[in-house]
Amino acid sequence: MIKDNKPSILLAYPSCFHYPVWMERLELKTSQLLLASYLAQFFPVEYADFEITIGRPNTETQIRRYRRKVRDFLSGRDFDILALSCWTSLSYQATLMTAGICRELYPDKLIVVGGYHPSARPHEFITDDNLIDYVICGEGEIPLKEIAEGLEKTGRPERTRIIKAPVFPLDQFVGYNWELVEDFVRTNLKGTLANIYIYLSRGCPFGCSFCMEPLKDRSWRAFPPEQALAQFETPVERYRSLGLAVCDACFGMRPGWRKEFLRRLAEMKPDFWFIFETRPEYIDEEDAKLLSDLKVEIQFGVESCSNDMLLLMKKTRQPQKFLGRFREVSRMLSDYGVLHRANLIFNHPGETRKTLGETFAFMDKELDRSDTYLIWACHGYMHFPGCELDTNMKYYEEQFGSRFLCGDWWKDSSDQYESSMLFVPSSDLDSDDVDLWEKMLDERKQKMKRGLAQEAFNFAAKKYFLDWQDDPRFEKS
Numbered sequence: 008m009i010k011d012n013k014p015s016i017l018l019a020y021p022s023c024f025h026y027p028v029w030m031e032r033l034e035l036k037t038s039q040l041l042l043a044s045y046l047a048q049f050f051p052v053e054y055a056d057f058e059i060t061i062g063r064p065n066t067e068t069q070i071r072r073y074r075r076k077v078r079d080f081l082s083g084r085d086f087d088i089l090a091l092s093c094w095t096s097l098s099y100q101a102t103l104m105t106a107g108i109c110r111e112l113y114p115d116k117l118i119v120v121g122g123y124h125p126s127a128r129p130h131e132f133i134t135d136d137n138l139i140d141y142v143i144c145g146e147g148e149i150p151l152k153e154i155a156e157g158l159e160k161t162g163r164p165e166r167t168r169i170i171k172a173p174v175f176p177l178d179q180f181v182g183y184n185w186e187l188v189e190d191f192v193r194t195n196l197k198g199t200l201a202n203i204y205i206y207l208s209r210g211c212p213f214g215c216s217f218c219m220e221p222l223k224d225r226s227w228r229a230f231p232p233e234q235a236l237a238q239f240e241t242p243v244e245r246y247r248s249l250g251l252a253v254c255d256a257c258f259g260m261r262p263g264w265r266k267e268f269l270r271r272l273a274e275m276k277p278d279f280w281f282i283f284e285t286r287p288e289y290i291d292e293e294d295a296k297l298l299s300d301l302k303v304e305i306q307f308g309v310e311s312c313s314n315d316m317l318l319l320m321k322k323t324r325q326p327q328k329f330l331g332r333f334r335e336v337s338r339m340l341s342d343y344g345v346l347h348r349a350n351l352i353f354n355h356p357g358e359t360r361k362t363l364g365e366t367f368a369f370m371d372k373e374l375d376r377s378d379t380y381l382i383w384a385c386h387g388y389m390h391f392p393g394c395e396l397d398t399n400m401k402y403y404e405e406q407f408g409s410r411f412l413c414g415d416w417w418k419d420s421s422d423q424y425e426s427s428m429l430f431v432p433s434s435d436l437d438s439d440d441v442d443l444w445e446k447m448l449d450e451r452k453q454k455m456k457r458g459l460a461q462e463a464f465n466f467a468a469k470k471y472f473l474d475w476q477d478d479p480r481f482e483k484s
């Protein structure tokens with residue numbers, strides 16, 4: 008029975024199946040906490056995360072155990088709405104299984120799903136038995152509130168309804184309510200969070216081909232700088248965190264906001280690591296100076312150093328300018344001793360030997376320098392649904408001979424990490440040449456170590472390239 012027209016919401020992350028254990032990340036799901044913090048103003052909300060409490064099942068036996076544990080958890084639990092966060096496509100199978108268990112136990116309870124996969128593929132949640140009541144595409148705050156408010160009157164809809172969420176407006180932003188996860192962190196994570204991932208803004212005006220962000224509202228909305236900094240205080244003190252990563256899609260897009268935020272951050276002199284990802288256009292010398300006294304790592308989504316690839320990736324309309332800016336900013340950050348990382352995606356559809364050559368030629372110029380603070384983070388393209396590339400596969404197949412061999416991998420029981428990369432970027436990089444980028448990268452491994460300043464080398468050896476710790480240059484501290 009719903010009490011005082013305030014249905015209680017169980018907001019759960021169902022975990023993911025068939026994802027390699029070595030990729031295990033047990034971070035707190037802060038986007039889910041942010042959603043819970045908003046809803047908790049109006050309704051009783053419980054936060055659950057089966058990835059942390061049950062694990063990531065990979066085998067049939069582990070999945071049977073998962074089913075049993077979820078059933079035990081839901082049995083006799085007091086909630087009116089089960090809200091499942093199918094945050095990425097990796098959680099598709101776990102979401103359907105958890106919804107199924109809930110339905111077996113409680114034919115009348117409302118089940119809602121939201122997150123990136125439902126936003127990308129809402130129809131995949133429509134089943135013959137109308138297992139799920141609402142599928143929310145986009146930001147969940149407003150639709151969930153409206154659904155909960157109407158529940159007593161309307162009950163379960165006859166058929167699954169797909170709802171396109173309106174943009175969540177800035178004037179309704181609320182800060183993180185850490186009380187909602189206090190028991191959870193104490194019971195399941197020994198009361199500590201070594202790294203905290205936090206969101207201070209939403210929205211990104213760009214439309215990169217491989218990214219799902221453009222499916223959400225593109226308008227940039229941020230907590231005012233003072234309020235943004237206040238979000239750190241509780242978790243850092245309470246959970247003895249060593250690092251705080253701002254995970255915004257487009258950190259610091261507005262110069263006025265960024266400058267005030269960084270000035271206040273510098274005044275705060277935090278003793279934790281501060282990590283954020285941004286674009287080279289959004290860092291200037293004034294920012295670098297402010298950051299130079301802090302423990303900071305800036306990550307740049309450079310993606311490729313080939314003009315053709317950057318255009319194809321829709322990263323920028325002016326690739327030469329973009330790369331020139333990155334080079335300039337990176338050298339300036341090295342001069343100020345600020346650690347920074349360039350993220351590159353290799354084998355994006357359309358990649359050829361020529362574009363690989365262009366990227367490595369750009370890298371070589373930077374690798375020939377000494378005492379740098381630039382770390383290269385290189386990864387092969389992973390195909391996730393919902394981005395431009397996913398809707399335009401035919402174009403890439405016809406234009407470049409790309410071959411998407413992964414199918415709907417999120418429905419399979421093979422290793423989903425490997426499956427999402429089953430893919431040929433172009434007819435030029437088919438067969439044995441699919442791995443050419445890895446070979447070209449291997450040839451540069453020594454240079455990647457040698458060019459780094461001592462501090463940057465130690466940092467990279469501790470965080471990214473653990474085998475570098477065997478290098479005589481590594482200094483333990």
Ligand code: B12
Pocket residue numbers: 023032034035036037038039041042090091092093094095096097119120121122123124127143145146147148151175204206209217218219220254255256389391392393394
């Ligand atoms: C930050 C981030 C991370 C952080 C997460 C930190 C954390 N603890 O929260 C880290 C680095 C750990 C990460 C890891 C991965 N990520 Co990531 N990540 C992002 C990123 C940049 C930002 C998301 C954001 O801005 N959130 C802001 C908050 C406020 O919004 P939100 O998360 O979208 O949540 C809202 C809605 O989704 C919705 N919602 C969420 N849950 C629910 C539940 C219900 C019931 C409802 C109604 C609504 C709802 O409401 C929320 C509030 O408005 C996105 C997008 C991008 N630009 O690249 C990718 C993105 C989500 N990541 C992606 C991927 C693929 C991954 C990895 C698989 C990468 C990898 N190879 O390992 C892993 C998987 C991690 C996992 N555990 O499953 C993909 C997912 C694509 C897909 N189709 O599934 C994205 C979209 C990037 C892309 N390629 O387009 N990621």
Ligand code: SF4
Pocket residue numbers: 211212213214215218219220221256257308
């Ligand atoms: S990759 Fe970054 S810049 Fe590009 S659309 Fe996604 S969030 Fe925006």
